[in-house]
Amino acid sequence: MSDDEQIDALGDLDGWQTEGYAARVHYRGEDDRYSVEFYAPSACVLYWKVKGDGETAVPVGRSTVPEPLRERIRGDLETAGIDAALERRSL
Numbered sequence: 001m002s003d004d005e006q007i008d009a010l011g012d013l014d015g016w017q018t019e020g021y022a023a024r025v026h027y028r029g030e031d032d033r034y035s036v037e038f039y040a041p042s043a044c045v046l047y048w049k050v051k052g053d054g055e056t057a058v059p060v061g062r063s064t065v066p067e068p069l070r071e072r073i074r075g076d077l078e079t080a081g082i083d084a085a086l087e088r089r090s091l
Contacts, residue, residue: 006040010025021039045077
C-alpha cells in the first residue's frame with residue numbers, strides 16, 4: 001500500500017483528518033486530551049498531550065499514553081490496512 005493510500009484509508013475513519021503525508025486524530029479522555037499523528041513516509045505514530053488551553057501540545061512517550069487510546073490507534077491502523085505494530089515503533 002502506498003503512502004497516499006495509507007493516509008487516505010485513515011482519513012476515511014471516524015475522527016481522522018489528513019494533511020499531505022500525515023493523518024491526525026484527536027482524543028479526549030476523562031482528564032486528558034491527546035493529538036495522535038501517523039506519518040506515512042516514516043511509518044510512525046506520534047502522541048502529543050494537549051494542554052488545557054487547547055492550543056499547546058507537547059510530544060509524550062508511549063508509556064505515558066493510556067492503553068485504551070493506544071489500543072484504539074492500533075485498531076484504526078489495522079482497519080486502514082496498516083500494520084498495527086507500527087504503533088509500537090520507536091523513533
